[in-house]
Amino acid sequence: MSSPVENIALIKSRSLAVLIEAEVERLIMAGxxxxxxxxxxxxxxxxxxxxxxxxxxxxxxxxxxxxxxxxPNRGVFVRSISLTEACAIYDVRAALFGLAGRLCAQQLTVAQVNELKECVSAMEKAAAAKDFDSYYPLNLKLHEFIIDHSGNPVLASHYRDLVKMLHLFRARSLVQGGGLAISNSEHREMVDAIAAKDGERAHRAHFDHVMRARERLTQTEEFQTDIKTKKVSR
Amino acid sequence: MSSPVENIALIKSRSLAVLIEAEVERLIMAGxxxxxxxxxxxxxxxxxxxxxxxxxxxxxxxxxxxxxxxxPNRGVFVRSISLTEACAIYDVRAALFGLAGRLCAQQLTVAQVNELKECVSAMEKAAAAKDFDSYYPLNLKLHEFIIDHSGNPVLASHYRDLVKMLHLFRARSLVQGGGLAISNSEHREMVDAIAAKDGERAHRAHFDHVMRARERLTQTEEFQTDIKTKKVSR
DNA sequence: GAGCTGTCAATTGTCGACATTTGACAATTA
DNA sequence: TAATTGTCAAATGTCGACAATTGACAGCTC
Structure with a gap:
């Protein structure tokens, strides 16, 4: 997993600060x-x-x-994302993902589109079999692929920041697996739009995909807060 | 301009590092x-x-x-933005600005819409009189207003980062004032779409507005690089 | 003269120590 | 008892000094 060259490169990457940053980020992401x-x-x-x-x-x-x-003078704290902030992040994420879809529609080769199609097919299979353990990584891979192949590093970097921040949303786990088959039909539409090289349609498909995830979030969460407000004031 | 309380707040903002960051940023922005x-x-x-x-x-x-x-071990350098990177930034900026427009269409009060309308009217007046010195700050104000009133701090923060980065694009000054009257008709459409509370239309208007600026950039710049490649290889 | 090697100043990377601030808790007062 | 004040440990903010690295230049070899 780690060749000598990689180790040297890693150690020399600018040494401590970078290494520490990565490690602390890992600690936070892992909860x-x-x-x-x-x-x-x-x-x-x-x-x-x-x-x-x-x-x-x-x-x-x-x-x-x-x-x-x-x-100031207090220290650093792991950020805690409220529902409101999570929604704001989702909006931005939707806009960026929409752009990624648009760019993919403009640029992807036939071979790359086929990769996407295969990925969605595999997801459909997993969804039909209710095989969550297979579905989740495929889902991740699909999104990563689209972001990476948008060919826009600025977009990718900002998008990843947003995804990381969403990990800090408290009720995140509640939404994670939600809407499996539904979500996958959206994936199909995304890929179809890209395959058709229709930028506008791809934009909408990708944008809506994230926005619907946001929708599910608010609905689940309103539920949550309703319950919680009965117990804790503040 | 700076009350005692403000000064204290500023000094205590976390002191040096923050102050220095702001000052260095200023130095970079000012060129x-x-x-x-x-x-x-x-x-x-x-x-x-x-x-x-x-x-x-x-x-x-x-x-x-x-x-x-x-x-690593070399130091920090002010980033230099290439044409390709500038385009990537413009794309992301367009996506964010499109979202801002959409959100404004959904949320702005009548009073706020009127502010926007007045701003555009003033710009039209300045444009007709070729009064660039008046036009530029109005233009800035319009964009700031839309970003601020989108009600999405994440969007605003990312958008501002992008704008700052664009300042590092070498040929930036070439595009800055370009397409004055044209640009303003786009502003009118943006505001009209917001006034009509048509999110989709506002999105498109705002998105296209930035994308057209990007278009002007590439056209001007292709010119530039054509000339430069004759002189310098590399 | 071309290419390699070794030295050197400049600069970054890192450290340990000191100054300041903060929140908590005890002591004091009414 | 409730509120205020004083004290203190813990943690952050800052500093000055040392170690390690880099790129440049001089000197050597062939």
Missing amino acids: EIAPGDRVNENQLALRFGTSRGPIREALRSLEAGGLVELK | EIAPGDRVNENQLALRFGTSRGPIREALRSLEAGGLVELK
């Missing part, structure tokens, strides 16, 4: 540090065996990515 | 440090009378914003 939690600089320095300098740099970078929040 | 230039840490530390710690933190944050680039 080992939960939203709202404090990220202790000393603790991290001790853990990685470095001084606090590189730690602070790494955290600064993560802050810009929206994963953590720096409160 | 005092040009794209491709090296940003010397010691020099900045000396200039601001601090140690290099806060400087490095500030630069880390700017890197995430896409304004500078960190080369």
